[in-house]
Amino acid sequence: MTDRRTIGISLLSDRDDDRGRLLEVEKGVLARNQEIATVNRARFAALGLTVLNVVSSPGSGKTAFLARLLHDRADLRAAVIVGDLATDNDAERLREGGADVVQITTGGVCHLEAAMVSGAADRLELAGKRLLIIENVGNLVCPAAYDLGEGLRVVLVSVTEGEDKPLKYPRMFKTADLVVINKIDIAEAVGFDAEALHTNLEAVCPQATVFEVSARTGEGMPAFYAHLDRHLATAAAPLG
């Protein structure tokens, strides 16, 4: 083992019960997940795939957003991995549009892990696809800590959720590449304060590009597609 060595007992000098010996470990608790995510990322890059990891609270409209994306951008021949706690309703909804969809039922696990994505990807025909969408479990806490091998992390938040969502779940928002504000068609009816949300997003996650959309009406989706297209253009070309 090269990642571990015995270090001096001097580190224990401030303790009066220095009975043991210290072994340096220095290993990430999620190192195994990270290793698999790295393998996933290389695999997807070799296929020329752009991979989205889509996260949100339950009920933000992830599935509606993805259904709209799959419908409008059938040219991308997207494949979808759907994580859900117990049902396959979301996968069924997305299959209706003709997309290649596999379901991961996590059985109560609150997030997807890289190994689950790897296994699900084995069940998809990825050759010829340009986009792989991973719909994570509806949860803004745990999925933040698990790299799946995605190229873009997309955090969805809807106008009904409160403008302080980024302040409540900063860990998730800090790791976002894109933030999509959904249900903008009902913003006025629910008294949504766009400026407050944008201010909070700018404070918590200045690195993220923010979009306002309605998955239901399609409003704002073209700006998202334009951004996605720019990203697709930079995705690695398939090998061979």
Added chain:
Amino acid sequence: MHELSIARSVVDLAVQAASDDRAERILRVGVRVGAFAGVDAGALDTAFSVARLGTPAEAAELEIEAVPLVCHCESCAEDFEVDDRHGIARCPRCGVTSGDIRSGMELEVSFVEVV
């Protein structure tokens, strides 16, 4: 709430390190938890007290080293510590917010003390 699975991984890493060193028991496990690791220290401690049962770490203490969030300000070319529970990383020199995280996301087993 995934602290139990995190705690199990912590115990696994500690037990592996102890076994590699042919140690019998683990007295203490040191973990480094970033302010934005997405793990609650209290919940991790509770989960650890369960996850250690039936392992060589059965009586081990968990020692949590908290690592603050540190971000980098591009215009000032300086790192700065973020003391804000929402993680709003405003540079103390120029006031610009930064999304360039340098530390505070880590979740690592740093050491084990064994006999």
